[in-house]
Structure formats: structure tokens, C-alpha cells
Amino acid sequence: MEKFLLKNIENPNSADIAEYIKTGGYKALSKALELKPSDIIDEVKRSGLRGRGGAGFPTGMKWAFAAADSKKPKFILCNADEGEPGTFKDRPILEKNPHLLIEGMIISGYALQAEYGYIYLRGEYPEAKDILEDAIKQAHDKGYLGDDVLGKGIRFYLHVHQGAGAYICGEETALIESLEGRRGQPRIKPPFPVNEGFLSKPTVVNNVETLANIPYIMEIGAEAYSKLGSPDCPGPKLYSVSGHVKMPGVYELPMGTTLREIIYTHCGGIRDGKKLKAVIPGGISTPILPPEKIDCPMDFVSMPKHGSMLGSGAVIVFDETVDLVKVCLRAMKFFEHESCGKCTPCREGVGWLRAIIERIYNGSGTEKDIDLLLEVSKNITGKTFCPLGDGAAGVVQGFIKDFRHEFEQHISKQVKAAA
Amino acid sequence: MITVTINGKKIQLEKPVTILKAASMAGIKIPTLCHHEALESYGGCRLCLVEIEKMPRLQTSCTQYVADGMVVWTETERVVEARKAMLEFLLINHPLDCPYCDKAGECELQDLVVKYGPSTGRFAEGKRTHPESYDDPIIVRNMDRCILCARCVRMCDKVQCASDISITNRSSKSFVEPFSGGRYNCEYCGNCLTVCPVGAIMSRMHKHAYRPWLIEKEVDTVCSFCGVGCSVVLQVRGNSIVRAVPKTGKGLNKGLLCNRGRFGYDYVSSPVRLDSPLIRRDGKLQRATWSEAFIYIAGELKRIKETYGGSSIAGIASGRCTNEDNYVFQKFMRVVLGSNNIDSAAGFAYAPAQKFFERIFGQGVTANSIHGISNSDGILVIGGDPTSVNPVLGLQIRSAHQKNIPVVTIGYMPGLKRFATNRLIPSPFAETALLAALVSELKSKRRLSDEKAAFARDINTIIENIPPVSLNEAGDVCRISPSDINNTVDAISNMTNPSIIIGRDILQRSEGHTNLLLLAALIYLLNGRIYLLSELPNEQGLVDMGCLPDMLPGVRPLAVDSFRRRYDEFFGVEVASEPGMSIVEMIDGANSNKIKALYVMCEDIVFNIPNSRYVKEALSKSELLVVQDIFMTETAQLADVVLPSLSWAEKEGSYTNLERRMQMLKKAVDGKGMEDWQAIAEISRMLGFDMNYRSPKDVMAEIARVSPLHKDIAYDDIVGDGFMWPYKGEPLRHGMSIEGIDIPDAKSLLKISDNDKIYAGMENPLFYSENLSRNSSALSSISPEPYARIGKALATKLSIIDGDYVNISADAGSIELSARVDSDLPENIVLIPNNFGDKGIFNVMNWKINPVIKSFVLDCTEVVIKKIKSAAEEVLA
Amino acid sequence: MLNERVVIEINRIKSKYHDAQSSLLPALYVVQREYGWLSPDAVAAVGDVLNVPRTTVKGVATFYSMFRHKPMGRHLIQLCTNVACMIMGAERLVDILKTRYGLEPNSTTDDGRFSLVVMECIGACATAPAMLVDTDFYDNLTEERIADILENYK
Numbered sequence A: 001m002e003k004f005l006l007k008n009i010e011n012p013n014s015a016d017i018a019e020y021i022k023t024g025g026y027k028a029l030s031k032a033l034e035l036k037p038s039d040i041i042d043e044v045k046r047s048g049l050r051g052r053g054g055a056g057f058p059t060g061m062k063w064a065f066a067a068a069d070s071k072k073p074k075f076i077l078c079n080a081d082e083g084e085p086g087t088f089k090d091r092p093i094l095e096k097n098p099h100l101l102i103e104g105m106i107i108s109g110y111a112l113q114a115e116y117g118y119i120y121l122r123g124e125y126p127e128a129k130d131i132l133e134d135a136i137k138q139a140h141d142k143g144y145l146g147d148d149v150l151g152k153g154i155r156f157y158l159h160v161h162q163g164a165g166a167y168i169c170g171e172e173t174a175l176i177e178s179l180e181g182r183r184g185q186p187r188i189k190p191p192f193p194v195n196e197g198f199l200s201k202p203t204v205v206n207n208v209e210t211l212a213n214i215p216y217i218m219e220i221g222a223e224a225y226s227k228l229g230s231p232d233c234p235g236p237k238l239y240s241v242s243g244h245v246k247m248p249g250v251y252e253l254p255m256g257t258t259l260r261e262i263i264y265t266h267c268g269g270i271r272d273g274k275k276l277k278a279v280i281p282g283g284i285s286t287p288i289l290p291p292e293k294i295d296c297p298m299d300f301v302s303m304p305k306h307g308s309m310l311g312s313g314a315v316i317v318f319d320e321t322v323d324l325v326k327v328c329l330r331a332m333k334f335f336e337h338e339s340c341g342k343c344t345p346c347r348e349g350v351g352w353l354r355a356i357i358e359r360i361y362n363g364s365g366t367e368k369d370i371d372l373l374l375e376v377s378k379n380i381t382g383k384t385f386c387p388l389g390d391g392a393a394g395v396v397q398g399f400i401k402d403f404r405h406e407f408e409q410h411i412s413k414q415v416k417a418a419a
Numbered sequence B: 001m002i003t004v005t006i007n008g009k010k011i012q013l014e015k016p017v018t019i020l021k022a023a024s025m026a027g028i029k030i031p032t033l034c035h036h037e038a039l040e041s042y043g044g045c046r047l048c049l050v051e052i053e054k055m056p057r058l059q060t061s062c063t064q065y066v067a068d069g070m071v072v073w074t075e076t077e078r079v080v081e082a083r084k085a086m087l088e089f090l091l092i093n094h095p096l097d098c099p100y101c102d103k104a105g106e107c108e109l110q111d112l113v114v115k116y117g118p119s120t121g122r123f124a125e126g127k128r129t130h131p132e133s134y135d136d137p138i139i140v141r142n143m144d145r146c147i148l149c150a151r152c153v154r155m156c157d158k159v160q161c162a163s164d165i166s167i168t169n170r171s172s173k174s175f176v177e178p179f180s181g182g183r184y185n186c187e188y189c190g191n192c193l194t195v196c197p198v199g200a201i202m203s204r205m206h207k208h209a210y211r212p213w214l215i216e217k218e219v220d221t222v223c224s225f226c227g228v229g230c231s232v233v234l235q236v237r238g239n240s241i242v243r244a245v246p247k248t249g250k251g252l253n254k255g256l257l258c259n260r261g262r263f264g265y266d267y268v269s270s271p272v273r274l275d276s277p278l279i280r281r282d283g284k285l286q287r288a289t290w291s292e293a294f295i296y297i298a299g300e301l302k303r304i305k306e307t308y309g310g311s312s313i314a315g316i317a318s319g320r321c322t323n324e325d326n327y328v329f330q331k332f333m334r335v336v337l338g339s340n341n342i343d344s345a346a347g348f349a350y351a352p353a354q355k356f357f358e359r360i361f362g363q364g365v366t367a368n369s370i371h372g373i374s375n376s377d378g379i380l381v382i383g384g385d386p387t388s389v390n391p392v393l394g395l396q397i398r399s400a401h402q403k404n405i406p407v408v409t410i411g412y413m414p415g416l417k418r419f420a421t422n423r424l425i426p427s428p429f430a431e432t433a434l435l436a437a438l439v440s441e442l443k444s445k446r447r448l449s450d451e452k453a454a455f456a457r458d459i460n461t462i463i464e465n466i467p468p469v470s471l472n473e474a475g476d477v478c479r480i481s482p483s484d485i486n487n488t489v490d491a492i493s494n495m496t497n498p499s500i501i502i503g504r505d506i507l508q509r510s511e512g513h514t515n516l517l518l519l520a521a522l523i524y525l526l527n528g529r530i531y532l533l534s535e536l537p538n539e540q541g542l543v544d545m546g547c548l549p550d551m552l553p554g555v556r557p558l559a560v561d562s563f564r565r566r567y568d569e570f571f572g573v574e575v576a577s578e579p580g581m582s583i584v585e586m587i588d589g590a591n592s593n594k595i596k597a598l599y600v601m602c603e604d605i606v607f608n609i610p611n612s613r614y615v616k617e618a619l620s621k622s623e624l625l626v627v628q629d630i631f632m633t634e635t636a637q638l639a640d641v642v643l644p645s646l647s648w649a650e651k652e653g654s655y656t657n658l659e660r661r662m663q664m665l666k667k668a669v670d671g672k673g674m675e676d677w678q679a680i681a682e683i684s685r686m687l688g689f690d691m692n693y694r695s696p697k698d699v700m701a702e703i704a705r706v707s708p709l710h711k712d713i714a715y716d717d718i719v720g721d722g723f724m725w726p727y728k729g730e731p732l733r734h735g736m737s738i739e740g741i742d743i744p745d746a747k748s749l750l751k752i753s754d755n756d757k758i759y760a761g762m763e764n765p766l767f768y769s770e771n772l773s774r775n776s777s778a779l780s781s782i783s784p785e786p787y788a789r790i791g792k793a794l795a796t797k798l799s800i801i802d803g804d805y806v807n808i809s810a811d812a813g814s815i816e817l818s819a820r821v822d823s824d825l826p827e828n829i830v831l832i833p834n835n836f837g838d839k840g841i842f843n844v845m846n847w848k849i850n851p852v853i854k855s856f857v858l859d860c861t862e863v864v865i866k867k868i869k870s871a872a873e874e875v876l877a
Numbered sequence C: 001m002l003n004e005r006v007v008i009e010i011n012r013i014k015s016k017y018h019d020a021q022s023s024l025l026p027a028l029y030v031v032q033r034e035y036g037w038l039s040p041d042a043v044a045a046v047g048d049v050l051n052v053p054r055t056t057v058k059g060v061a062t063f064y065s066m067f068r069h070k071p072m073g074r075h076l077i078q079l080c081t082n083v084a085c086m087i088m089g090a091e092r093l094v095d096i097l098k099t100r101y102g103l104e105p106n107s108t109t110d111d112g113r114f115s116l117v118v119m120e121c122i123g124a125c126a127t128a129p130a131m132l133v134d135t136d137f138y139d140n141l142t143e144e145r146i147a148d149i150l151e152n153y154k
């Protein structure tokens, strides 16, 4: 498939506006500005684009909600927090193809009649900050941003806002809180951001990759776009692959490419001739899968049918040498560290899960502890304020479902040692 | 109409509310920990989970709104399991120290665990621990008990708006703490205590002293500290108050209190309370019986009245006494002793201000609901910081700010610093020019109405005649940039019905009368609602009961013959038509031997009037000084007879707050003194005038007959949130004549204060309230050190830093204090509180009388400041 | 407390936002860049400049793991140990920093040269393990490579 999101990123000057324009950049914007805002929203709706941030919410629908709210001003926020471990798909866009994102944001701003956009960039990408700010300046100088976009009397201002190390700020309402200079704790929904978001004004939060798809839709039209990828989830998708494959990296592939194809066709299979033990398909919050399940298509609709989720499309591959209890423990440390602390089950329960796994890993666990893990995670599931706590519980359940024997081995090893 | 079914019960609702609310309306209780009715929903604890048909997930009922046709179950097996799980999670880190914890018995967590909780703990690892903290004088913290419901933080942030505590860190490391990490250094309102569901933040005052179930009775009463009149519940065990608590949703304070109201009640049980009458014999005050005391007083009063006439006797009433006490007191003075020399601390500023505004706009102009403040479209504050004078009223301003209502403050007001949209701090005592400029500007922006009532014509004339003052002129005098003043003009000229909140400082100036006139003009131009800050719980009652030299009960002017006649008839004695002396005139009168006898009811004039030395001298010249009080005050020490009275918690009666709302005091404990009205009635009887009251109720019955304003008020009707103005009686609706109101000339509007001089000013700190706070060990512990607040510029000039010791001297005396440097304070003023006997401001401050409105003038004390010891030297020593 | 340059910079940032508190995170960054950490005085001063209560600022500043609340060494090493880096050997790197530089997580070397913070994912999973030294990014780390890199930071 022809690349769109990662077009030209091999070019060392790909972040430069001149290079971008040379390869057709900002044409989509000109095209979009010929349309009525509502027509753009319709076009995005018809394209079938679903948000790439993890939840897969139809983007056009989200925009329509915000557009329908009469409060002013409106805001478009780009979620560039990319904190899900294993995920680095937005990074090449931010660092190598920033104008694609900027172009997407200007179009969305025009469609929503929003004059202000913020890119909420994770603090861990300091280089991206400089690159984006340079790119914004270039776009400004060229008249794509500012008081009079392309002489059409439209105003659009874009700023980069740097996060400071909080995974939860990827959650859209926590992101808004953080942008308002508060502790990044999720808000009660409703009201939804499309009605009361940043500064209580209608706000759309979209992932980097989602927004980067907008110029593409403008360019090839909703019709053509909707035919790409999976029927229910059209378009190209960025998969970030890490772990024990020969060629890890970010791959732009049609949505719905199977895990097997990703691992074996595109990434060259498992390295050092080892065997595949397990795959986390969509970032650390998605349940881990055994090798038998890697034939499922990676999209929002198919993955849940196979017991996991597409998430951010971050594939972490484990070969046979990996101790999965250790991976589970590390994942739980992550969730414990990143819990915002607002709700009881996540704040208290996830730490408890970690403590039990730690005990098992260190060899002082008992058979009962595996059941306790399941109990505790069941007590978290479905009761947390936001999906973070749920995710943590689901991860533990996922590990035990298909890899219970690994936990048992740790326990029996300990029993043996004691005997 | 929305119909929901909760646990099979159909509920009809007009508009959507949360499931929690709907359930509670139907009498179904859903357990909560993070939710509190005084706070917005949070959704953190997850205890209120319920099952909703057609929704796969359990939902938190505190955040989920009802929808038509919704079917909710609040106690299914699934729900109960979930609650049990949440409690198990909370107990992971919560210590099981219930036998030791003072919260046991009223701990929301404990109660829920009893109902739903797990019976055995499955958590094997160690709990999070934090040591008990005694960093604060009146608060004790056991933060390992904290369940992170964030109620305290939300209370502090969103309701008290102090934002002095926050959750810091995140995840399971989340921790509630103040900025310092140790001491709170906050306003100590204690509202965080009200909402803490567990024993994490508690009052230190009753630590390990009793258990909640040992409380024997709860008494609903009104706070004794300031003119707001918050509802408070006194919890009593034996004959002592163990705690003062607010009740959520109750009273005009709706569950809030300030530090004084919550912690200050311990003065009632102070060991230095007076417990016996005292008579001066051989130069010393000695114990006596009540009848000895009464005989002595009656005999002396009779002698003096017969020798020098009634007008040689003066009486000072009290804003801490009830309406009934004060009514009986003024009747005693007027009818029994034949003197109109009756006044009180209300005469310092509150009464003159009210009198002036009522004269122009009609009676009741200041009777406005405190809640109206946060509902007005703008707020202008001048002359005092409401957050320290009337703290719970102050919260209305902060809450208005949260609603984006513009707030303009004029003067130094640290408690409103973050809440003012426009903040002007004129140089000391220079507000007159600023007010005049505001009037000049508004005059052109607002068209004067030409049709309203007669008073409109009068005030229009006044406004027309006020000489114009330009922004530049005012800016020069006040040392504020004209553009700042202009921005303020813009802000206020958009207000259509603002709340105008006036503190006493603005009156206690040489130009106090001019300031009042300018304020009246502003109020008229802006169509403003007036609020007068009031330091005493029954300051308004003093006015309404006729404890003024020129007003009769119901605030009927003595000078109007027809009014006076009515009273003559009622009392059967002719009331003198000459107005009496104001409180300040009485002091001068005593000094010049015009006043021979002074009867002081619960007012410490030595302590509360500047230049204590002069006041003492004056008092010692009188032939008779009678003092009723609960403490051996500085004034009582000079008395010939001292009568112990009862404190606010030991008696009944009514208070009238600054909104003119009448509320009831209820007796909580027994005291050793006598009710003030009763002591006076006894003396009156000895002087041959029978006052046959058996109780305050009888007194109120008479008030209702005598005062046209209180007509038909029945004592027993004053319940709950009290009785609101205009009662059932007849207020004087029209303004009285404006004849005699002088229009200021341009010169008096633009008086420039001398740049090189430094003046003493009075600080109004939140933690102090005269003798009550001095005798409350809780309140005295918060800020026990006397201090002087000095502006940054002056401090720099004199190389003074925070904590250095300075000497402040003036004609009246000199004191040594530690310095607190504040960048917002103008250069040529030092502020000193009066709470500290011989280290208080009244040891240096002097005063004059404003001849026009008879209020205090306190802008006349020049001081010299010298640094005497640096903070560092102090530490070494 | 804050130097004039910092105050000017914060005020400049403030103008980008619709309300002052939104500029809190960037303002804290400015201060941290200037002083290396957020001292309580600095936290209070930021509150004063933005008219945000100091305790609120503290609550915010401590929520985010990239703000430092004690003085740091001259160079800050932020090493990722999350799953992808872990399985590619990040733990060994932590050990090396310990043995070779005496540098434990959340501590500073005695000479004040380095501080180490162990991070969650820094988005370099394909080229794991990875770290940031100050704001410079390094990946494909090995025992030798990390030593070479750190040589450049004095």
C-alpha cells in the first residue's frame, strides 16, 4: 500500500515546510477551505474514520456533536500524549511529518469553527516540541495559521502544550484538566468535552494519527478512503512493533492487517530463531494473547472478539525466553505508578495486585494468590472512574487466562526450594 | 416530568437530578463517602454504585442523572458485593485503630464497614503510615486514616475558596497536605473538619475527651462572634460545651463556620470567668452578695441623679447582649434614670453609617440578604476586609468571584486579594478623592433619574453639587494610576444592581461624613444594595432597640415629637427630648466631669477605645462606674461595682444580624452570673420602677408593643433561620430630610496626606474578637504573638524583614512588636491589631470625634518606627 | 525569588492562553529549566505570578512525574524500564549505573554530576532500551554505549 501518514519520512528534511509542500502538502487544506464546514464534517463522517487514540470512536460524529453546540469559542485539542507503553506510532508524525498534523488540525479547526488548537505533547518528547514549534512558525509565516488563513478570513492559532509525565493525561478529560493547569484527573462525564471541554467550552480531542488522516480524506475523498482497510474501520493504520521481532518499528498498513502478517511478513519474524511465546497487541493495557490467536485482524471490531483490543496498535512481541510473570509485574508497577489516585478501586486495588504478583514473582506466593489476583481484579473491573483501572485489572486477568502455568511455576519453584 | 423507579418505588421528578438525590427524596439511603451535600459530585469513592437496568456497568449514583423510565436497584447482591469490595480496598491502608480514634461512633467508614464490610482482611502487606501531626494549634491530623475522598480539599478550594490544602502526589502516594507540608497556616475555618468522614482531620480541642455517643444534648443556637449570625449547634455533656458544629444546609451559613464560631466557644468555660458580684471597698474590688451590690448601685444612682440630674449619667449597651437585654437597658436609662446618654460600640461606625443611609434612602436599606451578594451582578467592597470582619459573608464574595461576577475592592484586603477583578489600594486615608472621582465619572455615565420618589430629587441635587474630581487628581492623591481607576470605573459602570459592602474603616476618618455622602451617591448611581460589615453579633439589635442617644426603640428619632409622645404614653414617664451623648462624647464627658456615673453593660471600653490611657483617666474621674460583664475586663478593673453576667451559651434571647434577621439564642449550659436584663430590672425595682418581666419572652412581648418596627413579633415565632426584615411591623419607609447635609467642597475631597509621615492603622484580624477571643485558649493559640504589619517599601527603607522587632511610638505611648512585611500594604501605614492588651494598637493610637456623624476618627495617629532587634538576633537569644 | 527573565518568560507564555492557570505547566517547566528543580519558594512564586494559590500549584506540580522537588545533579538521566525496554535489557543498565557511577534510581552521584530517574515508557520501544539525558535522546543502549554517552556529560 502506498504510504500516506509516513510519506517522505526517510527524507532527512521531511519536517521542513518546503519539502512538505513539494510533495503535495497543504493542498488538502486549500481544498477543504473551498467547502462549507458542515460539508467537511459530513465528508469525515462518510469516510468512516475512527479515532486512533484507542477507543475507536467515529471522528465525524464527534465533530458533529461539537459543531452543534452553540457555545463559543471552540477548541480542537490534539492528543499527542502517547503514553501507552509500547506505543510510538505518533512519534514519527510529530517529529518527521509535523505539517501533516498541522494541516489536519487547521482543517478540523475550520470544520468545527474553532479558532484555537493545542497540541498536548507528552513531556517525554522534548525534541518533538522543538520540531513542532518550528513547523508551526513556518506554517504561520506561510499564512496557513494566524489571523487570516490563506487569505480566507479565517483565524486559526496553534500552540504546543507540554505534558509532564502522567499517563492518565492521555485520557481526554484528564488531558483537558491538565491543559487547564490542574492535576490530571479525569472528569465526570457527562458533560462530554464536545459540550463542556477546555474552559467549559465545546472541545474536540483527537489523536495525532486521527488528525493526520484528515488531509488524506480531503485528498482522496470519503468514498475512496472508506474502501481502504477493514470494512468497519477503514483507512491506514500505524502499528508500532517492539520486542523480539527482527525488524521492530512503526508500520503503516491497512487497518485490519493480522498480527501474524505484522510480525512475520513485515517485521521479519522472531529474532535469533526463537519461538513466539506471547503478544501484547495494542499497548500494555490490552490483554496479552497466546500464539494461537495471532491470526486475528488488528482492528477495533475484530480484536475484542479474540479477547483483546486494538488499543493504540502497539504490538509487543515476546519470545520463549521471557518470564511473563515479570512482564505482568512490570505492567502492574506501571499502572500503580500512573493511577491518578482519584478512585478507590484503582488507587488501592492496583497496588494490591502489584503486591500479590510481586510476592509470586519473588517466590513467596501460594496457590491461593492466583485466585486472590482474580478476585481482586474482578473487584476492580467495571467499578473504576475511568478505563485505566479497568485496564489494569484486565491485564492481570489476561495473563492468568492464557499463562496461568507461568504463575504456578513460580509458586511451585518456591515450594520445591522450601522442600 | 421524569419518572424513575428505585427499588420498585416510582418517583416523579420535575427536573433531572442525580440518582442519589432522587433516592434520598424517596427516603432511600445510598451510602457515600466522597459525596457531601455541601460539595459538588466527585465520583471517587465508588461506594454509591447502583445497578441500573439496561446498563451493563454499575453506575455511581452521585454522578449519574436520572432519565425518564430508568429502573434503579440500590441494594442488589451485585451492588452489595461491589460496596464490600470498595470497603476492603479502603481498609487496605486505613488503620484499624477505632478504639483509639475520636471519630469512632460518628465515622462514616466505620458505619459502612459494619453494614457491608469484609469480615477478614486479605491484604498481607504493610499499610501506608503517617505519624500523627500536631503541627497546628487547634487541629490534629492522622493522615493514615485519610481515604482520599477529597472532601476537605474540595471544601477548602471550592467553598471556603482558601485553597490552602491540596492533594499532592498521585496514585496511592496521594496525600492531603498544606503548602508547608506541616502547619496549615490557613484561615482555620475548620470546614474541612465538618466534611472529613473519618478521623483524619479533627479538632484538637476535645481530643480523647469524650465519645460522640456521650453527647447528652444538642442545642441549636446562633454564633456569638459577629454580625453575620451563623447557626451553630452546641453539643453538651454535663455542664460543658464539648463541641460547636455547623449543620449542613442549616441557617444562613449552610453548614459553614469560621474559626471563631467553630473553635472560640471555649471562652464560656474559661477559668477566669467572673462568678460573684464585687464592690470596691478600701480601694479594692471585693466579693459581695447580689443584694449588697444592687443596694449599692441603686443608692449611688439615686444620689447622683438627685444631685446632678439624669443627664449626668451615661449608659453603654452591648452588641454581645440580646435585644431583650438592650431594650431593658435603654428603658432603664431613659425612663428610670431620665438620661438619653445611651450608646454602644455600634456608635463607633455602624450606627452612624446606617443612620445616614436610612436618612437618605429610608429605613431598611441595609437589610439585605447575605445570599444576595453572590447573586448580584457586581460587588464593590470598601472600608474593611469582609473575610476577616464577617468571614462567612466574605465567602459569598469569593463564591461570586467563582461565578465570574466582577468584584471591586478598595483598600487593603488580603482575604480578597485573589478574588478581586479590580483592586485599588489608595494611600492611607485617601479614599475620599477616589470615591469622588468614581462619583464624577459615573455621573456622566449614568443618567440621573428624574422621576423617582422625593428622595431621588434630593439625592440628585446632592450629586449635582458634588464638585467634580478627575481621574488624574484622584490618582495623585491616592497614588494609584489613573488608568487603574478608569478600569474600575468601567467595571462598576456595567453593574446594574451591585452589592456594596462597607466596612467601618471608611467612616473612621476625618472625612468620614464626606465618605458617607459619596458612598450614598455611588449607591444611588449604581442602584446598589448596601451591606454594612458588623463586628458584633447584635450590633443591629442595639440600633433597633433604641440604644442610641437620639433614637427610640424601632429606630424612631427622639427629635420627632409625635414619636416621643408615643413612648411617653407607653412608659408613663416623659422621655427627655434632648439627644444624649454618643459613646465617644461620654468619654470626653467623664473626663470633663460632665458625666458622673457610667453604667457599662458588657462592653470593655478601656480595651476597645483607642488611647487606653486617656480612657482610663476619664473613667477614674467618674463617681460611679458599674460594669456588668463575664470577665474581669480592663474596664471592670476600674469599676466601683462589678456584676457577673451570663455568656451567650448560658442564656436565652434574640440577636439581630446585619441583614436585620432576628434569631434565637438557646441556653446550652448553666452559668454563675445573672442575665443582664434581670440585674437591671432588679436595680430598677429598687429605684421604684417595677419591671415585671419573668423572662426574655416577656421583654419581647413589650418590645412588640412599643416598637412599631417589631409590631406583632412573637418570641416563639423566632425559630430556625429566624425572622426576616421587615418583620410584621411598620418600618419608616421614607428617607428623612436631607436638610443639613453639607456638600463637601473641592478642597476636602482632595486632601493629600503627608507622604513623609507614617500613620498607625487598625488591623482587623480573623482570629480575634476582643475579650471573647482573648479568653478563648483555642483562638489565642492560633496567632499568639502581637505584631505590626508593615508595607514592603517602608520595610525595605528601614531594612526590616519579616520577624524583626520594631518599636512603634506615638504621643499616646509606645510598643514593641515583631514585624510582618506585606507587599500590598501602602508605604506610610503600619497596621496593628488590638487583641494584645498592652501590645495592642490602642496603646499608641489616638482619636477624635467626627463632629458631623459623631463617629470615631482614627486617622490622626502619626507614629515613629524603629527597628530594635533582627529576627536572627532573636533566634540566637 | 524568580529572576526577572523567568518572570518575563512566564508572562509571555501566559499570553498564549485564555486563562492564567493554563500556563501553569509551561511556567513550571521554565522554572525547572532555570533552577534545575522546583523549590517550595519557586512553586509559591509561580503561584504569585499566575495568581494561582500556592498550594494548588504544589498539588499540580507534584502530580506530574517529570517535575523535580529536590535539587538534581548537573545532568539528569531518565532511563526507561518499561516492558519493551525491560525485555531488551534495561535492568542491566540500571545495575551498571549503580556499580559504575554509584547511581541509584532517584538519587544523585556524590559529585553532583548525574541524577537518575527511572521512567515509564518514553516511546522508543523499537530501539529499546532508551533514555533521555537532559533533553537529549539515546536509544539502542548497551553497556558500552551508555558509558560512552555519559562521558560527554561533565
Ligand SMILES: Cc1cc2nc3c(=O)[nH]c(=O)nc-3n(C[C@H](O)[C@H](O)[C@H](O)COP(=O)(O)O)c2cc1C
Pocket: A050, A051, A052, A053, A054, A055, A056, A057, A059, A079, A080, A081, A082, A083, A084, A167, A168, A169, A170, A171, A172, A173, A205, A206, A207, A208, A210, A211, A386, A387, A388
Ligand atoms: C488511561 C487512558 C490513556 C489514554 N492515552 C491516550 C493517548 O496517549 N493518546 C491518545 O490519543 N489517546 C489516549 N487515550 C484515549 C483518549 O481518551 C481519547 O479517547 C482519544 O484521545 C480520542 O481521540 P480519537 O477519537 O482521535 O481516538 C487514553 C485513554 C485512557 C483511558
Ligand code: SF4
Pocket: A168, A186, A338, A339, A340, A341, A342, A343, A344, A346, A347, A384, A385, A386, A387, A388, A389, A390
Ligand atoms: S481508574 Fe480511577 S484512580 Fe485510576 S486513573 Fe482512572 S480515575 Fe484515576
Ligand code: FES
Pocket: B031, B032, B033, B034, B035, B042, B043, B044, B045, B046, B047, B048, B049, B060, B061, B062, B063
Ligand atoms: S459517593 Fe459516589 S463515588 Fe463517592
